[in-house]
Amino acid sequence: MTTSTNGAFDRKPFIAGNWKMNMDHVQGITLLQKLAWTLSDAKHDYSRVEVAVFPPFTDLRGVQTLVQGDDLDIAYGGQDLSQFDSGAYTGDISGQFLNKLGCKYVLVGHSERRTIHNESDDVLNAKVKAAFKHGVTPVLCVGEGLEIRQAGTHVDHTLEQLRAGVSGLTADQAAELVVAYEPVWAIGTGEVAGPEDAQEMCAAIRAELEQLFGADTAAKTRLLYGGSVKANNAAAILKERDVDGLLVGGASLDPAEFANIVRFESHLVTD
Numbered sequence: 001m002t003t004s005t006n007g008a009f010d011r012k013p014f015i016a017g018n019w020k021m022n023m024d025h026v027q028g029i030t031l032l033q034k035l036a037w038t039l040s041d042a043k044h045d046y047s048r049v050e051v052a053v054f055p056p057f058t059d060l061r062g063v064q065t066l067v068q069g070d071d072l073d074i075a076y077g078g079q080d081l082s083q084f085d086s087g088a089y090t091g092d093i094s095g096q097f098l099n100k101l102g103c104k105y106v107l108v109g110h111s112e113r114r115t116i117h118n119e120s121d122d123v124l125n126a127k128v129k130a131a132f133k134h135g136v137t138p139v140l141c142v143g144e145g146l147e148i149r150q151a152g153t154h155v156d157h158t159l160e161q162l163r164a165g166v167s168g169l170t171a172d173q174a175a176e177l178v179v180a181y182e183p184v185w186a187i188g189t190g191e192v193a194g195p196e197d198a199q200e201m202c203a204a205i206r207a208e209l210e211q212l213f214g215a216d217t218a219a220k221t222r223l224l225y226g227g228s229v230k231a232n233n234a235a236a237i238l239k240e241r242d243v244d245g246l247l248v249g250g251a252s253l254d255p256a257e258f259a260n261i262v263r264f265e266s267h268l269v270t271d
């Protein structure tokens with residue numbers, strides 16, 4: 001059976017749930033257990049679609065214990081990391097600590113970090129490098145606010161964030177990197193960017209990566225879309241050629257809904 005999705009063939013689709021500041025460590029375990037059961041009941045094939053969750057830091061040890069104890073094929077990661085390795089940085093979390101907890105990924109530069117915590121492109125570039133240094137794959141988030149979208153400069157703006165974020169990376173690192181395009185106006189608003197908007201930006205990001213690192217590398221980097229993704233719009237977005245996965249916020253807190261997003265292939269038209 002073949003499906004009409006494109007990225008699924010070239011790059012393994014990646015569906016990630018960002019829990020943001022929701023779910024204490026007890027609630028987090030329950031959510032993850034329900035997600036694993038739902039996907040198991042649906043006989044989800046993890047070799048076709050990778051699944052990851054990004055819980056709050058305080059949940060990570062419990063998540064690690066559950067994933068290891070039940071031998072779950074679900075990856076997990078932190079929602080942020082420090083650009084520093086260790087020391088007098090109160091409240092910060094080192095990439096080394098995330099690695100030690102079995103985190104495969106870490107979000108870098110989510111729009112809520114950029115806007116609420118004023119994280120600059122330079123700091124985010126240092127965080128991307130810190131993640132690689134500690135053996136954790138960064139998921140670099142980029143995207144424009146509403147005013148920039150309305151001014152029509154969203155591609156330039158997003159590519160500027162991208163260039164700053166990947167500055168100084170090797171081609172191997174760029175190939176491993178995951179980039180999430182999240183238009184800020186579509187986050188938590190119910191305003192989902194259309195599949196063609198997601199494709200326009202992901203194609204531009206891939207072209208930029210090609211300029212910077214070469215075509216072979218750019219063909220490997222996975223590009224996600226995030227912003228008001230639900231089970232009923234996921235498949236249409238993932239059919240786009242350059243969209244390789246989704247970064248899901250609110251809908252990832254509902255295990256049935258998130259499992260349906262993970263199983264987007266069952267909603268695609270098959271030929």
Ligand SMILES: O=C[C@H](O)COP(=O)(O)O
Nearest residue numbers: 018187188227228249250
């Ligand atoms: O990290 C996830 C994004 O911010 C999207 O959040 P959302 O799905 O609630 O719009």
